[in-house]
Each structure stands twice: as C-alpha cells, then as structure tokens.
Amino acid sequence: MVVHRNMRRCEWEATISKRHHILILVENLPVPFDRRVWQEAQALNDAGYEVSVICPTGRGYDKNYEVIGGIHIYRHPLEEAGSAAGYIKEYFTALVYQIYLSFRVRRRQRIDVIQACNPPDLLFLVAMIHKVLFGTFFVFDHHDLSPELYVSKFGRKDLFYKLLCFFEKQTFRMADASVATNETFRDIAVRRGGMPPDRVVVVKSYPEAARFRPTTPEQSLIASGKHLIGYIGIMGEQDGVDTLVRAVAEILHVRKRDDIHCLIIGDGPELKRLKAMTDELGIGGSLRFTGYLSGQPLLSHLSAFDVGIIPDPPGELNDKLSMNKVFEYMMLGLPIVQFNLPQATREAGHAALVVSEHSPQALADGILALIDDPERRKQMSMVGRAVAEREFRWTGEAGRYLDAYGDLFRRRLDVHDQRHYSTS
Template identity: 50%
Template sequence: MPSCVIIVENLPVPLDRRVWQEACALRDAGWTVSVICPKSKQFSAAFETIDDIEIFRHDLPLEASGRTAFLFEYAAALFHEMRLLFKVGRRRGFDVIQACNPPDLIFLVAAPFKLFGKRFVFDHHDVCPELFVAKFERKGFFHKLLLLAEKATFRTADLVISANETYRSLAISRGGKKPEDVVTVYSVPDKARIRRVAPDERLRAGAQTVLGYVGIIADQDGVDHLVRCVHHLATDHGLRSIRAVVVGDGPALESVKRLAGELGVGEHITFTGYLRGEDLLAALSTFDIGIIPDPVNEYNDKISMNKVFEYSALGIPSVSYDLTETRRLLGEAGRYAADATPAGLATAARPLIEDLELRRAAGERAKALADAQFDWDREAARYVAAYARLAPQADGRAVRGV
C-alpha cells in the first residue's frame, strides 16, 4: 500500500478543509496517510487518529505578526516538521511528502528525503510573494527571498498541485515547471459535508437581513472592510434591521472588534469565533447574503477563496470586490462593488437587502453554478490520478521507511 505524509503549517487538521479532503481522498484511494500540522486551542492533541488518518501536531512558540516573528515561527515549525517526519518514517514509513504552503520553506525538510527515493509534492495554497506585498505594502529584500524560496520549492517538487488556474500559470511561467507536472485542484467543499440545516435564530437576533462572513480573520482578509460596510449600510443607507455574523478566528479578530465599537456598529455584528460541525452549518444557514470583503490587491486578485465555494454550495448570493479569480469563478452569479471601497461594497449589497425576489434569484444562480461546476468528487479524482504516478508500483521502486 503506498503511503504519504502531508505537512501543513498555517492551520491544524482537520480544520484545514482542503488538506482534510485531500487526505480523505488519498485514504479512499488506498493510500496510508499521515498529517503533520500545528496545534491550536481547538485541536491541542499532539497525536490522534481520525478516520484512519494519523495526525501529528506540534507547538508553535507564538502567533507571528512581524517579519522577525515570522522567521522565528518558521524556524520552529521546520524543526518540528523534520522531527515528526522521522517519527512518521519510523512508525509507518512514507513514499511521498506533500508540503502545503505558506510558507515556501517546507522544501527544506523534504529535500533530504529525496536522497532516499521519496517523492515531493507541492500543494500550492498561497502565492507568498504577493501575500508579503499585501501585508507590508512593499517589496525589497524579503520579497526577493520569498521569490527565491518559491522557485526552490517548484524545482524540488516532482508534482505541483495548484489551487487554481492562475497558480498553475505561475508554476509554469515563474516556477519553470513542465505543464504536465502541474495539476489544478480547486478547494471545493465536499457536498456530503456541507448542507443547509435549520438556521440559528439567536444569530439573526430579529434582524431582517443577515450578512455573513466565514473564514480566517487576518489583516489581508478584509473583515475590517465588512465592518465599515455595515457602518455605511446603517448610517448612509439607513438600513438598521441588518446584522452581520462573522464566523472564524484569527490574528485580526480583536482589532476588527474594536473597529466595530469605534464606528458604533457593535450591536449590528456578532463574532462567533471558530465553529465546526452542526454549529457551523447552522450559522451558514442563517446567512442571507455572503460577503467576500477581501480588498483589491495583487494577492487577493489571484486567489480562489473558500467562501466562494461555500456560499454558492448553500445557495447564498455573494457580494465582493471585482477580483479576477472571484469573477472567474462566480461570473454572472456574483455581485461586484463598482469601486474598491467599503462604501462600494455596501452599495452593491443594498439591492439584495431590499429586494427579496432579487436575492432569491441570485441565490438560485449561485446554487445552480455550484451544482454544475463546483464538484469535489471531480477535483478529488484529478488529485488522486496525479498522485498515482508517484506510487511505488508505478515506477517499480519500493521506498518504505527512512
């Protein structure tokens, strides 16, 4: 039986939905799967087995917020990833190492194992050089280092799994990969796990319209734009019977809460924190309109956001800025702000708030799009087929253990 170990640094598993779905797809295809990831408050066990997938978690010394802190975090993570790779190797062996960025440094722990015949897969979740520019609004020395790390990762990889077609183009043009060695797999939710349930009326709190957000709450995610959007809707447009429900957690959570208080819209916004299982589905089922507040920049223009897939799967109409990948995915099923400001986002959302028939039709278009195009079974089949060429029996090599 072929085996692999998946390394992800920025989120624990199974919270990272893409990684968990990939791990399950490989398990269902007959692979032995292990995962190395960080701990969190919700997932604090150093080791556990879920559905026959062994998960090894490690501590991180801090939640990085500056360049120096990021370097310290990455160094600690690389140490633990190397330590746990040896542990997985002794425990059950592996034929393939899959690294999920950010950062583009995990190739450093994978590269030595290639000397023992292991294969390396790069699961390209984020464009880190563009993310740096979005966070720090500059390029310079660290940006050049990130470009070098990205190129080294691409060159080390036997196979690249791209999160969208834009990423695939970058792997080929900027990373020098052969087209046949780059496969696109979108982060589409598994329809067996995402469905409408009874809404949580406590979250609605009597409001006529609920604007929803689900995801990580970091500076680049634009939750502050959502807060300002609510402020514009309540003050400039006079729409007082609205409520925003923000589902998720992250380093910018406290700052956006403060902003809501400063703008006087704290009573219109509920921050639920991290939710899972039925609680998450109930919150999502309460959303009338899904807000995608990620601001316009070089990074967000290239990424395919999980929110797009999740809102659409539940028939929730989306309002966003006019971002290339978002428009590529949603097309006419989305509504886009005419200008890249929270005021523009509010203006785009207003017709869906006031016109129930327009909102219903927009939700139906989103659901029809999801049913026709956002199919995890199809993405999983493409992912597993790409992996099959790396299995030991595919090239006659038996590379078990370390």
C-alpha cells in the same frame, strides 16, 4: 518480455496504494481544521494509502499525536507572527519541529512521498532531506502565493520578498509534481516555477456537497424586519474584514438603516482588533462575532444569511485566489457581494454582485442594492446553487488528485523497468 512487463505493471498497479505511505506537511493551520488538507488525506486513506500529517496545534486540536479515521496526525506548537521578523522566527521554529517529526514518522514507517502545503515555501527543505537520503518523492500542494502574500501584508518588495521568490522557485525545482488550486496557480507553476505542464494538476477546494447543504436557520439570528448579512473565514490583514465592519457602520450611521444585522464567523490574528473597532464605531448591537464554528452549527448560522460578503481587497494576491467562501456561499444559495477580484469573479459568475470601487461606502452600496431587491437575490441564489450542484464536486477533484499520485508512482516504475531491461 513485453507481456511479462505488462503483467508486472498490472500487478503493481493493483496494489499501488496499499504499499505506499504519504506524509503531508502543513505549517499554517491544524488538521483536520484545514478542510482541503483533510479532504486530501481522507481521499488518500480511502484509496488505500497509509497517510500521516504533520501540522501545528490550535483551533481546538491540541493533542500532540492522535489517529483519526486511520490517519496519523502529529502536531507541534505554533506562535503566529505579526511582523517580518516574527515570521522568520515562526518559520524557523516550525521548520525545526517538522524536520524532527518527519524522522519520528519515518521511524514508524517508511515514507514514499512528502506532500508540502504552503505557506511558507520553506517546507521543501524537509522534503529535500528525505529526498537526498532516502529517494522520497516530493509533491508541492500550492495553496498560497507566498511572495504576493508578503506584499499584501507588508506593502513592500524588500530582501525578504526576494527570498520568498527564491524559496518558491526552489520548491518548484524540487517538486516531482505540483497540485494547483486553480488554473491561475497552474500557470504560475509552469511559467514562474518552470514545472513541466504534465506534472501540474488542478485540484479545487470544493466542500463535500453531501455535507454542505442549506439547513434550518439558527432561530436566534432571525428577527422580524431584519436582514442578515455575513462573512465566514480567516481574519488576517489581507482578508479585508475591517472594510466590512466600516461598511456596516456606514449603513447604520450614515444611511440611517436599522434593518441590517451582520454576523462574522471565524477567527484569526485580526479578530481582537476587529472587535475593538466594532465597539469604537458603536455598532456592537448590530454586528456579532461567533468565533470558529463547524458542523451543524456552522450550517445553521450560514443558512440564516440573506447575503454573503467577500470583503477581500483587490491586489496581486487576492486577484488570483480561489476563495473557499465563494464555493460555500454558492453551495448554500447565498447571493454574494464582493469587490472586483478576477479569479473569484470568474468562479462566482452571476451569483455575485461585483463592486468596482474598493471602499466601505461602495461595499455598503452593494449590500443595500441586494437587500432592497429580493427578486434579484432569489435569481442569484438559484444561479449559484445550479452552478454549485453541477460543477462543485469534490469527488471529481479527489479523482484528479489521486491520478496525480498514480502518475507519480508509474513514473518510478517506468524508470525501474528501463534500468531493469537495459541490464537484462
């Protein structure tokens, strides 16, 4: 009996991925723009799983349905909110779209696992419907701390905050497994979410090293006697890009330095306001916005930077986040200036100059300290690259991610075997 059972297990594990279909839900960013989700989808696809994704349109990805590299992508409209009431409307509308599209996906092929990537923490409701009706597994990919994100945006802990805490708790209760972006998130899943420790796996959001390397700098950004500082990322209220804009104004108008230029790459709900602020401060000649970039243009622009800036303010949310730009700056050998963010500081190590006071003036101090010390920049660059080449490997993270799915399906096999042999 034991031999027979082991043979069945080996046969099943040999074909585990080829017999299962994973549906990934994303509400706040389109795929493949969302790099982490796209890497996960590709890892599953490469391992032989069937993969579908439901996400919003935007960022140049406006087709309602397409297949990229064998991955089926279903998209729905999304209007980003700017107020608490707006978020209720956004989340409700997105939830209706995602429930509808999940059944459209199911009509095409049976769904074995639904993976929900937050925010918001309402997507467990989509998974719950399929779990109750069809026994579908639910995996929670924990990207953001929704309660802390709300406080960061609106500065209060009201009824809506309490609802977010409730939804977070229900998401963890519903999850068969949880994927955390760092060890802090893992601790929150166990302590605040009540997840069993053996069902939480840390998968960090490293870029693929083979594709994210220094390249020939964009020549239009190189000017004799000028130093280029820069930022890459989403521009929301919690990202603090306005502090960088004010720091540039401080450098130009108060410190009387005309050798500093700034480039801001990316977009987001704050972009229009930040452009207006740049004009009001009279620094448009030294600060440029590129909008969203990807591929070789992105790398050539980043490779022209002398210093990478992380202007995110300290707080309940940012203190706990692993930021993609930390990994990206280090992989490109860029010295970093940032505020005192515990998680980002641990990950950047000696590649970052940490500014203790949160203000445009202190950020300007940190920027100028590095600009005026080329030897220190060189050492920080070498340290960052060395750590990145040694530790920032998506292949290792992808292995842990796939192991989590293997464990999930093996648990189902164990339950099936126990039922089978208890009745035989």
